[in-house]
Amino acid sequence: MGVITTGLGVLIAVAVFVVIVLLFMVSRLFRKVEQGKALIISKIRRVDVTFTGAVVLPVFNKAEVMDISVKTIDIERTGNEGLICRDNIRADIRISFFVRVNKTTEDVIKVAQAIGTARASDQETLQELFNAKFSEALKTVGKQLDFVDLYTKRNEFRDQIIAVIGTDLNGYSLEDAAIDFLEQTPMARLDPKNILDAQGIRKITELTAIEHVKTNEFQKKEEKEITRQNVDARQTILELERQQAEAEIKQRREIETMRAREEAEIATAHAQERLRAEGANIRTEEQLGIQQENKAREIAVAEKNRERVIAIESEKIEKDRMLEVISRQRETELTTIAKDKEVEGRSGRSPR
Structure with missing residues (x-):
């Protein structure tokens, strides 16, 4: 039993070791x-x-x-190598194509066998592989559209290029395309001796002449419209100014009427106030006159009373004086009588 246990332990240890080694x-x-x-x-x-x-x-x-990541292939055609449109007008264009090795086992093996893994996504290799194909597709689609359509319908142009190229490119797939730049090739860079360029120059000249005429018509129309609008605006301004002048005259008239009414009311109020003041002054003067008369009367009465008192006093004084005079005269007479009597008495006693 012990031998079996030991054997199992060894087997388990060996198995664990093997598993660890394998891991x-x-x-x-x-x-x-x-x-x-x-x-x-x-x-x-x-x-x-x-x-x-x-x-x-x-x-x-x-x-x-x-x-197998997405790579960019840039195609640029400018100047006398520009893209020729259906109307023989050249276009300067720069377009980017986004390609990658298709993420399938078969396509990866196909690309590896045909090109090699190292060169599969090399930029120069991709340019060599697809530059001609993409340029041809670009020319094919460009020749189907006039320049104006090419310029205004870029998304349709791009979709048509992708449709012509296709999405299966011998193990590669075209993911998308983007137009980075698109403009008409300047006439200075065209070759008048080239029949296509000559036709393009004539087309450009015709179109620009038509556009110049349209532009001139638009400018004249714009000038006429501006003049008409200016006339309408001037008439409107004059009418508004007339209405404003009438409103101002009416307002001034109302203000003057209101001012005259207020001035009349103020004058009436002043007159009434003046009348009230004059009435008050008259009443005051009457009161003052009455008071002065009363005062004069009182003064006169007082003066008469004073004169009466003075007269009474004077009369009393005069009476007292007269009484005193009379009294002195009586005393004098009595004294004289007394003296006379004394003299007579003396005279009667002498003969004896």
């Missing part, structure tokens, strides 16, 4: 693939492609990485 080997041999890349594994009997990752065995397998 370590797998971790060391596993190749992870970045986004936008493809891993091509050439085995003894077949070729595998993975876009995530796989185990690569040394000696037995050969692994190559291919760039």
Whole structure:
């Protein structure tokens, strides 16, 4: 029993060791693939492609990485190499095509076998592969459209180019296209000896002449419209000014009427106030006159009373004086009588 247990322990330990070794080997041999890349594994009997990752065995397998991200191919045609439109007008154009290796096992293998993994997404290689095809498609579609349509319907132009090229390009796919620049080729860069350029120059001359005439007509029409609008505006302004003048005259008249009415009311109020003031003054003067008369009367009465008192006093004084005089006279007479009597008495006693 102990031998069996020991044997099982050894087997388990060996199994665990083997698993650990295998995991370590797998971790060391596993190749992870970045986004936008493809891993091509050439085995003894077949070729595998993975876009995530796989185990690569040394000696037995050969692994190559291919760039399958989107690449840009620029096509530019300018000057006497410009794109010829249906009306033989040349156009300067710059268009970008976005291509990539199609993300399928078959297409990745096809590109790898035809071009090689290193050159599959090389810019120069892509230019060599597709420049002629894309340029031809550009000329084919451009010749189907007049320049004005080419210029105004860019999205349709781009879609037609993509349709002519197609999306399957021997393992590559055309993702999209973008027109970066599109303008009419300047006439100075055209060759008058070239029949197509000569026709294009004539077309440009005709179109520009027509446009000049239209422009002149539009300018004249614009001038007439501006003049008409100015006349209408002037008439409107004059009418508004007339209405404003009438309104101002009416307003001034109303103001003057109101001012005259207010001035009349003020004058009436002043007159009434003046009359009230004059009445008050008259009443005041009457009161003052009455008071003065009363005062004069009182003064006169007082004066008469004073004179009466003075007269009474004077009369009393005079009476008292007269009484005093009379009294003195009586005293004098009595004194005289007394003296006379004394003298007579003296005279009668002397003879004896």
